[in-house]
Amino acid sequence: MRYNPSVIEKKWQKTWAEQKKFQVSSDIEELKKKPKYYILDMFPYPSGAGLHVGHPEGYTATDVVARLKRMQGFNVMHPMGWDAFGLPAERAAMRENIHPAIITERNTTNFKRQIERLGFSYDWSREINTTDPQYYKWTQWIFLQLYKKDLAYLSEVPVNWCPALGTVLANEEVKDGKYVETGDLVEKKLMRQWMLRITSYADRLLEDLDLLDWPENVKEMQRNWIGKSEGAEIFFDLSGTDKQIVVFTTRPDTIFGVTYCVLAPEHPLVAEITTSENRESVTAYVHAVQGRSDLERQEVVEKTGVNTGAFAIHPFTGAKIPIWVADYVIGSYGTGAVMAVPAHDQRDHEFAHKYSLPIVQVVQTDSDLNQEKALEGDGIVVNSDFLNGLHSTQAISVAIDHLEKNGHGVKNIQYRLRDWLFSRQRYWGEPVPVLYGVDGRIEALPDDALPVELPPMDSIKPGADGQPPLANAPKNWLEATLADGTPATREVNTMPQWAGSCWYYLRYLDPHNDTQLCNEELEKYWMPVDLYIGGIEHAVLHLLYARFWHKVLYDCGVVHSKEPFHKLFNQGMILGQSYQDSAGKYYYPHEVEQKGADYVVKATQKPLKAQTEKMSKSRYNVISPDEVIDQYGADAMRLYEMFMGPLEQVKMWQMSGVEGVYRFLCRLWRLVVDEETGALSAKLVDAPASSNAYMQKWLHQSIKKK
Numbered sequence: 001m002r003y004n005p006s007v008i009e010k011k012w013q014k015t016w017a018e019q020k021k022f023q024v025s026s027d028i029e030e031l032k033k034k035p036k037y038y039i040l041d042m043f044p045y046p047s048g049a050g051l052h053v054g055h056p057e058g059y060t061a062t063d064v065v066a067r068l069k070r071m072q073g074f075n076v077m078h079p080m081g082w083d084a085f086g087l088p089a090e091r092a093a094m095r096e097n098i099h100p101a102i103i104t105e106r107n108t109t110n111f112k113r114q115i116e117r118l119g120f121s122y123d124w125s126r127e128i129n130t131t132d133p134q135y136y137k138w139t140q141w142i143f144l145q146l147y148k149k150d151l152a153y154l155s156e157v158p159v160n161w162c163p164a165l166g167t168v169l170a171n172e173e174v175k176d177g178k179y180v181e182t183g184d185l186v187e188k189k190l191m192r193q194w195m196l197r198i199t200s201y202a203d204r205l206l207e208d209l210d211l212l213d214w215p216e217n218v219k220e221m222q223r224n225w226i227g228k229s230e231g232a233e234i235f236f237d238l239s240g241t242d243k244q245i246v247v248f249t250t251r252p253d254t255i256f257g258v259t260y261c262v263l264a265p266e267h268p269l270v271a272e273i274t275t276s277e278n279r280e281s282v283t284a285y286v287h288a289v290q291g292r293s294d295l296e297r298q299e300v301v302e303k304t305g306v307n308t309g310a311f312a313i314h315p316f317t318g319a320k321i322p323i324w325v326a327d328y329v330i331g332s333y334g335t336g337a338v339m340a341v342p343a344h345d346q347r348d349h350e351f352a353h354k355y356s357l358p359i360v361q362v363v364q365t366d367s368d369l370n371q372e373k374a375l376e377g378d379g380i381v382v383n384s385d386f387l388n389g390l391h392s393t394q395a396i397s398v399a400i401d402h403l404e405k406n407g408h409g410v411k412n413i414q415y416r417l418r419d420w421l422f423s424r425q426r427y428w429g430e431p432v433p434v435l436y437g438v439d440g441r442i443e444a445l446p447d448d449a450l451p452v453e454l455p456p457m458d459s460i461k462p463g464a465d466g467q468p469p470l471a472n473a474p475k476n477w478l479e480a481t482l483a484d485g486t487p488a489t490r491e492v493n494t495m496p497q498w499a500g501s502c503w504y505y506l507r508y509l510d511p512h513n514d515t516q517l518c519n520e521e522l523e524k525y526w527m528p529v530d531l532y533i534g535g536i537e538h539a540v541l542h543l544l545y546a547r548f549w550h551k552v553l554y555d556c557g558v559v560h561s562k563e564p565f566h567k568l569f570n571q572g573m574i575l576g577q578s579y580q581d582s583a584g585k586y587y588y589p590h591e592v593e594q595k596g597a598d599y600v601v602k603a604t605q606k607p608l609k610a611q612t613e614k615m616s617k618s619r620y621n622v623i624s625p626d627e628v629i630d631q632y633g634a635d636a637m638r639l640y641e642m643f644m645g646p647l648e649q650v651k652m653w654q655m656s657g658v659e660g661v662y663r664f665l666c667r668l669w670r671l672v673v674d675e676e677t678g679a680l681s682a683k684l685v686d687a688p689a690s691s692n693a694y695m696q697k698w699l700h701q702s703i704k705k706k
């Protein structure tokens with residue numbers, strides 16, 4: 001009767017399942033007798049590769065807390081489900097010529113098998129899947145609420161269109177005008193897309209971060225993403241016309257240091273104001289910089305631009321200020337135009353140097369102005385008429401007052417946050433529950449028409465000219481009628497993968513409710529989530545989108561907490577194992593052979609740059625929980641993951657560590673079980689538990705060893 005995890009673990013997992021040990025009641029009266037604890041994992045995307053050892057790291061941590069809280073007398077909500085819509089399944093479906101639903105089913109079955117083997121105490125009766133029509137019915141219902149509140153609208157927006165793939169790409173997927181994975185050309189194309197007005201929630205998303213027990217770095221990432229800037233819009237009259245250009249600035253205190261203005265190349269006034277002598281060079285420039293993404297434009301080291309030949313009038317001095325076009329000014333931020341203050345803004349400084357534009361210092365700071373650097377800090381304002389002698393911060397409000405009084409500007413706040421582009425030209429997502437009449441009328445479907453299910457289709461390839469796959473859906477799906485009986489067609493775009501994960505934590509509370517997204521009493525009892533654990537990669541988008549939807553649902557009266565996730569914790573990534581040779585260099589596991597206690601590099605291989613790297617197929621360093629459990633059992637795997645180091649730290653996987661934990665478990669087993677007879681160890685039974693001499697001896701021996 002040696003320690004045999006495969007027998008022990010199977011037995012207890014079966015018992016737990018049969019006795020429904022971890023199922024929490026749905027009876028609100030019953031629940032109210034005890035305090036609650038809602039502990040949530042970021043639910044996984046069931047990929048074809050199956051679980052890797054990074055998943056169980058967070059899952060083990062939440063499981064430890066869930067079990068503790070149950071023992072402490074809490075009702076514990078600890079559910080699991082599948083975030084299963086998305087591009088990888090769609091791509092796999094096209095590759096293998098199998099429907100994505102089948103691929104998803106295959107992957108979730110495998111994920112569930114792997115997670116169950118680990119013996120976590122999930123309440124499986126609450127399992128959800130975002131691709132289940134009974135689930136996405138409510139994702140669609142929330143979209144309708146957004147639409148009713150004018151928070152969902154259609155807009156012609158420039159998107160990254162890849163003609164070769166026939167699809168729109170995310171900004172992160174495009175570099176140098178090409179799709180990062182295949183190198184196919186990407187162009188900007190205007191397409192009518194659904195947008196969600198997340199910007200109207202910017203202030204609340206910012207302010208309510210203060211209510212949360214989250215890591216400071218995650219809050220800071222959210223703040224930066226929202227990017228609130230307070231300043232002013234200043235109106236510059238255009239010399240010789242009745243037109244104006246409007247700039248956005250956070251530093252109106254530097255208004256007397258303006259020596260030129262800059263328009264973004266896509267600014268609508270560029271063509272209009274450019275003089276005939278400068279037309280050719282401006283057109284050539286605008287053409288040359290087209291297709292560069294905003295991100296690339298901000299990264300560019302060497303600033304470029306051209307003079308339009310036109311002039312603006314300084315609102316206070318009346319001086320004529322040249323207007324340039326340069327792509328360091330971003331069209332989609334602020335007003336797409338800036339007043340340039342080269343003495344106090346680094347970008348303007350570099351540009352002014354390059355094109356020999358004047359540099360006028362108007363703020364006295366601790367350092368002196370030199371060739372390389374602008375003086376970006378605060379100080380005492382100089383060379384600035386009525387602002388002279390004021391500190392920059394005071395000067396900002398005095399300047400704004402003057403501008404407002406004279407009709408030359410207004411106080412203004414800008415956000416980096418943009419409205420959320422919510423349409424995808426894909427099949428494997430939630431259909432948007434909207435119809436278009438023949439006259440172009442838009443009509444949202446009534447609640448009782450939900451769910452709008454995805455039609456079965458033989459081919460889910462995109463249609464011609466960027467038409468989404470659903471444009472080829474069978475006629476009986478595509479064609480519908482408006483409320484007044486006139487013919488209509490369905491929206492053929494689907495929702496992005498983020499949609500389903502924006503509200504899943506609510507569905508777990510009442511997963512089988514077919515009249516409501518979630519029962520109100522249950523929501524009031526369980527929300528907010530007390531502890532949410534997941535990867536730092538979700539620090540911005542998922543968490544921001546979910547907070548946004550939650551606030552909308554709060555405004556609709558569906559939820560009663562302002563924020564969904566009270567405490568957040570990010571687990572650190574588990575990196576792949578590497579081996580060190582005698583020269584102290586590190587190699588991938590497949591590049592070395594073990595010879596005795598040493599590792600010998602098989603062929604002439606380049607050593608790794610760092611001791612460990614991310615686990616990935618191409619690095620041959622992925623560890624599957626299955627192989628660990630086969631060899632050592634789930635308890636060894638779980639204990640090892642918790643013993644690797646602080647949960648939030650990045651750590652390297654080491655099989656020898658699992659081996660060590662396994663040996664510890666064997667010893668623990670021998671302490672309790674007599675290996676010969678299989679009965680409880682005689683040494684344990686002999687003495688009363690309180691004064692167990694054997695245990696005492698063991699304990700003190702252990703303390704001494706330490």
Ligand code: ANZ
Nearest residue numbers: 229248249250251254328329330333334336341344345
């Ligand atoms: C004059 C000035 C003087 C500025 C100075 C800064 C320092 P944040 O904080 O990021 O909001 N700006 C405005 N719109 C822009 C655009 N579309 N593309 C590129 N730059 C833009 O930055 C606001 C500042 O960035 C603005 O204040 C403007 O330059 C520039 F000593 O105006 B400032």
